[in-house]
Amino acid sequence: MHTFKLCSRSLTDCPGTSSQTAGKSAACAGCPNQSACATAPKGPDPDLAVIAARMRGIKHKILVLSGKGGVGKSTFSAQLAFALASKGKEVGLLDIDICGPSIPKMLGLEGQEIHQSNLGWSPVYVEDNLAVMSIGFMLPNPDDAVIWRGPRKNGLIKQFLKDVNWGELDYLIVDAPPGTSDEHITIAQCLQASSPADGAVIVSTPQV
Template sequence: MENEIPEHCPGVQSEAAGKASTCDGCPNQKICASGEIIVEDPKIMVGIQERMLNVKHKILVLSGKGGVGKSTLTSMIARVFAQDLAKNVAVMDIDICGPSAPRIMGVEGETVHQSGSGWSPVYIGENLSVMSVGLLLASPDDAVIWRGPKKNGLIKQFLSEVDWGSLDYLLMDTPPGTSDEHLSIAQYMLPCQLTGAIIVTSPQEISLLDVRKEINFCRKVNIPIIGIVENMSWFVCPKCRKESEIFLATTGGARQMASEFNLPFLGQIPLDHRLTQACDEGIDFFEEYSDSATASAFIQLVKEIKAHIKE
């Protein structure tokens, strides 16, 4: 399959990364061979690990496909976790070229402050915070046109210089694919006892094809997979209440794929225009539509996540 990760990948930490014969054809070969992801200042790694000591569960949200709703799911999962006021929750947005967390979480235009202990994340509530490159831009319309090393540097700063405090859950929203940001976060987080990754897909085969690559990526770089979520599984018409499948699962959807890879299937989330509107307006979907099927689906999803991370 085109751009498939080699079956016998030596791993990003290996001296043979990007140079072995099995690396031929891998989309990340040049990055690995450059050594950018291998040589790191030990002080930075120590700084990251010290920050992460105060974070109980460190969860990546991944998908090989764009447009499946990773940022929406990350934000909604964080909001459900934060409904327990005894838990401290944060979202770290490492979708550097397409940062949408500030808009979705309702903090667009807020300013990141710096103190002696580092950058302070922006708080949505007393126990829910977010950090994103979108909070560092002069305007939401500014384009982030960066090569890999600069993206890598910002991820290091988010992990080592943000004063996250003591957290129960840190959810990390990622861009599509298996490239710079993913390799960096894997390198930095695996020594910090990464809890695992939630894989997001939509039902149609074109999405599942890319998500299969993401699963293979996780296995090659030893990222534990918590389970798979199927987003936009169905749509209920607000007028006639008829249920429709907008994106047909011609090959069995995420449930079948989870079975093929022997991974937990965490649940399905319906397509809901009210959720889209809430994300556009930055309002809390669960306050406005607590009795909706979509809210119930997210609450059930979080129960499944907690069960699989032994919370």
């Protein structure tokens, strides 16, 4: 496992961790991540081709984001999914808030389990045309804390994208955790492999 530290250098100078020159270019000199980048695996991520194939059946992808928690982001995600489903659209709701999954509780789906088939993981259905996936379905106890480092969270998000059998969807709503960190970078890069998200909804509240 490679641990990366905050780098003060401009992102425009960084060759990127997948580059063959990662950790070796002149721009890497003095960067705290130089050693980690130099020894990390290089080249394109093989999972991206699998994700792209799975995402071909999804027409539109919408991210729901927020800069801070408690602003109603998950509530909005759920309501948007229900609204689109009520119009007869095929909708998927993906909860990638790994450490604070609230979608199962919000939709009354606690206790539901994910089932495996030869087509992949089967999401939990609220309605015939509204499918839901969350780590909350994988926890033995819904009150269990998920204390994971970035690479493990990123790995699960990739699994949600490449292993879940969403079928043909009109919309995939992605409920992201608050802030801007690993989960957001991972979902954006993975969706980029097939086609970028159609857009994002930023949920916020006025500050006093």
